[in-house]
Amino acid sequence: MKIPKDLFYTKDHEWARLEGKKAYIGITDYAQAALGDITFAGLPKKGDMLKQAEAIATVESVKAASDVYAPFSGKVTAINEDLAAHPEFINRSPYDEGYFFIMEISDESEKAKLMDAAAYEQYMEGISK
Amino acid sequence: MNYIPHTKDDVGKMLETIGVSSIDSLFSDIPQALRPKSFNIPQGRSELEVTERLRRLSLKNAAHLINFVGAGFYDHFIPAAVDAIVNRPEFYTAYTPYQPECSQGWLQAIYEYQTVICELTGLDAANASLYDGGTAIYEAAMMAVRLTKRNKIIMDSGVNLIYRTMLYTYTSNLSVEFVEIPVVHGQSSREELFKHLDDKTAAVILQNPNFFGAVDDYTDIVERVHKHGALAVASVYPVSLGMLRSPGETGFDIAVGEGQSLGIPLSFGGPYLGFMAAKKELVRQMPGRIVGATVDKDGKRGFVLTLQTREQHIRREKATSNICSNEALCALRAAVFVSLLGTEGLKELAQRNFEKAEFAKCELSKIPGVEVKRSSPTFNEFTVLLPGHADEAVYSMIDKGFACGFPLGRFYKGMDRYLLVAVTEKRTREDIRGLVDSLEAVL
Amino acid sequence: MKLIFEKGRHGRRGYVQAKSDVPEAKPLDKRYRRHKDPCLAFVSELDVVRHYSELSRLNYSVDTNFYPLGSCTMKYNPKFTERIASLDGFAQVHPLLPQISGGGMLAQGSLEVLYDTEKLLAEITGMSAFTMQPLAGAHGELTGVMLVAAYHKASGSRRKYVIVPDSSHGTNPASAAIAGYDVIVIRTAADGYMDLEEYKRRMDGNVAAVMLTCPDTLGLFNPRIKEIADIAHKAGALMYYDGANLNAMLGKCRPGDIGFDVVHINLHKTFATPHGGGGPGAGPVGVSGKLADFLPIPRVIRRTDGTFALDYHRHKSIGYIAPFYGNFGVVLKAYAYMLLLGREGLIGAAETAVLNANYCLARLKGHYELPYGRTCMHECVFSASRQAKNGVHAIDIAKYLIDRGYHPPTIYFPLIVKEALMIEPTETESKETLDGFLDTMVEIARLAEKDPASVTQAPLHMPVKRLDETKAAREPNLRWQP
Structure with missing residues (x-):
């Protein structure tokens, strides 16, 4: 299971990659594997205002549906248009091609409520027990 | 006679396998205090007796009136072939086709039904049925509320009063606001409707022909509805769609209606058939079962229940609807009826x-x-x-x-x-x- | 198999209208008429009959295959009830007839059926009054929850939550949610029953109702059910009984005697009306006395002269929930079934259903993991977790059973059991049928040890092999395109 070093993670298995005020958002390798073949991602709209920890997207496989929660508060600046035709990108490449959207974060201090890679790794060990 | 096949000997052997001495002991988890206070049900009767009693009761109904x-x-009129087909027990004694490999007949029949509903309504996607025309309007209204994230519904009073009343019952504990538009000279009052139509409106619901039988061309209304980002919902009478402009041609987003006219007997109010069709971009908010075509391991065409994540058995309290059992056999009647014609x-x-x-x-x-x-x-x-x-x-x-x-x-x-x-x-x-x-x- | 639209020839017809016996009419203005014809089938009557006959043979059904689909009570559907429902005197009656002046007299037969069925169901469940209007089980749930809401509203109490256990049917939380409630989910404890401690913790004056299935979806009767009801009542909450599993209770225990306030019944389960490939069903709702005034209108009443009538004048009623009086054709079949079985027959149905389920349980418990319970009521829930270790999952077992001519049990439900196999044999199946099925289940358990691949490839003998459900969901193809 891949847990890239440079990302921030939530307990609900979202990740965020920060580039200044800009953040890429997606779901983790663990989340995609647990769902199985992903059939659909219901994304927010460009311009939507998000609040940290609120359900802002959905991700579905044939027999399961999960909510995706916002790692940060802020504004959606772009969505991954490719996912509409290729939801399998989320399975194949959860941290890259399979990102969900890009947002401009409004409060960097919210980082404090997220985990870094080491903490997420430890958290995952707890789950697998 | 109660359709139980066991002989005394069977029961004895089964109890032995289970390791108990009596059937009663299998009910020992039910405390004595909770045993029935009464169970005054009449003695059973023969098939002949029950059939005769009910045949006589049926004669007390005025089915002979013109x-x-x-x-x-x-x-x-319902052609006899419709009855012959739906009376095949391989259809009527099956249940929801959850296991596609042993339900291809049902799944294909529903796929064909969905196609018929799309063709009649001029829209892209249909579900596998709803209970009736009234619950179909309610489901369409709630679909619009979810899709637009607005809660005002404008409804023409040419919509069947029974359905309007049902809609009020269903939404009585929800924050949905209704505005009713009067019918003037048999038709929906544009003036009143446009007065209420605004950017808070989730849907405008119209019926064609309306309850008074009047046929209307709603193009002007639908255009205005779309300008406000609301959805246009049509309730239609399917037999009339052999002549009248289809909801799709008029630009409606969702079409619903009562399918009883397509080969289903009046039967004192049910079972009937609620149908629903919509533009394809709305399909993920549709309620109920939907059948889709796919392929098997060898690449052969086959059919499955699909987009199930909308439904209660997966999404539970977040489902698009609570519907589980639908009116599949009535949908089959409609598909056969339309195919014959x-x-x-x-x-x-x-x-x-x-x-x-x-x-x-x-x-x-x-x-x-x-x-x-x-x-x-x-x-x-x-x-x-x-x-x-x-x-x-x-x-x-x-x-x-x-x-x-x-x-x-x-x-x-x-x-x-x-x-x-x-x-x-x-x-x-x-x-x-x-x-x-x-x-x-x-x- | 070809679709009906892919068969036939342009110009072929399956039904021809009578020649017109009235003068030609002036056509409607073009703006009202459709521009594009619907593209439908071009087939003869024989084409249609043969097409659907062929399709029908691709289905498993109760009449052709053992169908132990848990929670669905796939018992035999007696044939005589079909004939009764098709009698002209019932099938040809317009539902508005009793609503025209003096019209009650035009439908006395149908009104009597509704009235009598209400009375029978009330006695069977121990409730005071029933409505026949709900058109399916889930529709009954929604009606029931709306009755709960109306009751609390009338007593000036604002409550926000409905409690459901995590083993509940998905319809329970869904019905509560669409009626406007938030859902509290209580987990199942190690003994298989709802966690009583957590339940007590979550119960307070904000809870409107507790929705329970009894016996529950694990096929267990909770001996502390009365205590659960008492706790709810003490907090002013109502008890809702999901009647999906009523078959085990007939004459053995009545929800009304336990203290349930609202009950829905699935006539297509307990009362043997056909499932119709997914419907129509019927979901009558019964209530205790304190809720009777809120039942939907119209109510069927019996006048002092013995005639029947519809009563619309109930000012506390929640209103209309169906266009008329329910799925009358379905209610009629259930009524005929109850009359035929009578008291002893109904009790016998429950006893034999429970006997058959326990027989299945006894014969399979050495071969499959039984996560909860020692005996069961009308159904037993196993886990294929032992087989899953060898790569044989519940779904594989289901597909193998299909190859062997059996409709599979319900799988992956209840959600709290991993690899769940929920078997409900019903009372109408013989020992030979059960033995055939159980032998096959034992054989699968053995194959899972020795030759897992032989199970996981199934089905091999059906019209299609395993279907690509991911493709179906990723690229929805929901209709034929001309």
Whole structure:
């Protein structure tokens, strides 16, 4: 299971990659594997205002549906248009091609409520027990 | 006889395998204090006795009346082949096709039904059925509320009153706001509707033909609805779609309706068939089961229930609807009925209904003191203004062998003299002449 | 198999209308008429009959295959009830007839059926009054929850939550949610029953109702059910009984005697009306006395002269929930079934259903993991977790059973059991049928040890092999395109 070093993670298995005020958002390798073949991602709209920890997207496989929660508060600046035709990108490449959207974060201090890679790794060990 | 096959010997052996001495001991988890206080059910009877009792009861219903009552539920002819097919136990004793490999017949039949509904309504995607025309309107309204994230619904009062009333019941504990638009001269009042239409509106619900039988062209309304980012919902009478403009052609986003007219008996109110079709971008908010085509391991075409994440068995309290059992067997009736008729047959059926109603209008208007309302074109149902109380006329007509129409005063204040008359292909020229002569005699 | 639209020839017809016997009418203005014809089938009557006959043979059904689909009570559907429902005197009656002046007299037969069925169901469940209107089980749930809401509203109490256990049917939380409630989910404890401690913790004056299935979806009767009801009542909450599993209770225990306030019944389960490939069903709702005034209108009443009538004048009623009086055709079949079985027959149905389920349980418990319970009521829930270790999952077992001519049990439900196999044999199946099925289940358990691949490839003998459900969901193809 891949847990890239440079990302921030939530307990609900979202990740965020920060580039200044800009953040890429997606779901983790663990989340995609647990769902199985992903059939659909219901994304927010460009311009939507998000609040940290609120359900802002959905991700579905044939027999399961999960909510995706916002790692940060802020504004959606772009969505991954490719996912509409290729939801399998989320399975194949959860941290890259399979990102969900890009947002401009409004409060960097919210980082404090997220985990870094080491903490997420430890958290995952707890789950697998 | 109670359909239990076990012999005493079977029961003995089974109890032995289970390792208990009596069937009673299998119920030991039910505390004595919770055993029934009473269970006064009559003794069982034979099939012959029950059949006779119910046959006699059936004779107490006036099924013999020559029927001109419609009001959304119509007396159409059902070809015998429809009954023959739905009476095949491989259809009617199966359940929801959760296991596709042993349910391909049902799944394909539903896929064909969905295609029929799409073709009739001129829309992209249909579900596998809802309970009835009223719950279908409710589901469409809630779909619009979810899709637009708004909560104001504008509803034309030409929508069947029964359905409007149902909608109010269902939403009584929800924050949904309704505005009703009056019908003026038989048609939806544009002036009133546009006054209320705004950027808070989730949906505008219209019916064609409306409850009074009036046919309308809603293009102007639908355009305005879309300008406000709201959804346009049409409730339609499927037999009329052999002639009338389809909801898709008018630009409606969602079409719903009562499918009873497509080969389903009147049966005192049910089981009926709610149908729903929508533009394809709305499909993920649709309620109920949906069948899709796919391929098997060898690449062969097959069918499955799909997009199930919308449904209650997966998404539970976040599902698009709570519907589980639907009206599949009635949907099969509709699919078979429409297949028998084909395109030309459906057009011919619609034409026959239309021309018989036009004939009846013409004949009824010859009765002195009777006025046929002609402010709007109609399909197979129309309103008639009588010189006296319509209720009394209907009552008197029963003795003459006619259910001559629905007295509108039952539903609408101030319409005590109005009669709503439906004429289907089953009514012959003689039936219509008989209706006119008898009505003239009782007035 | 070809679709009906892919068969036939342009110009072929399956039904021809009678020639018109009225003058030609002036056509409607073009703006009202459709521009594009619907593209439908071009087939003869024989084409249609043969097409659907062929399709029908691709289905498993109760009449052709053992169908132990848990929670669905796939018992035999007696044939005589079909004939009764098709009698002209029932099938040809317009539902508005009793609503025209003096019209009650035009439908006395149907009204009597509704009235009597209400009375029978009330006695069977120990409730005071019933409505026949709900058109399916889930529709009954929604009606029931709306009755709960109306009751609390009338007593001036604003409550926000409905409690459901995590083993509940998905319809329970869904019905509560669409009626406007938030859902509290209580987990199942190690003994298989709802966690009583957590339940007590979550119960307070904000809870409107507790929705329970009894016996529950694990096939267990909770001996502390009365205590659960008492706790709810003490907090002013109502008890809702999901009647999906009523078959085990007939004459053995009545929800009304336990203290349930609202009950829905699935006539297509307990009362043997056909499932119709997914419907129509019927979901009558019964209530205790304090809720009777809120039932939907119209109510069927019996006048002092013995005639029947519809009563619309109930000012506390929640209103209309169906266009008329329910799925009358379905209610009629259930009524005929109850009359035929009578008291002893109904009790016998429950006893034999429970006997058959326990027989299945006894014969399979050495071969499959039984996560909860020692005996069961009308159904037993196993886990294929032992087989899953060898790569044989519940779904594989289901597909293998299909190859062997059996409709599979319900799988992956209840959600709290991993690899769940929920077997409900019903009372109408013989020992030979059960033995055949159980032998096959034992054989599968053995194959899972020795030759897992032989199970996981199934089905091999059906019209299609395993279907690509991911493709179906990723690229929805929901209709034929001309």
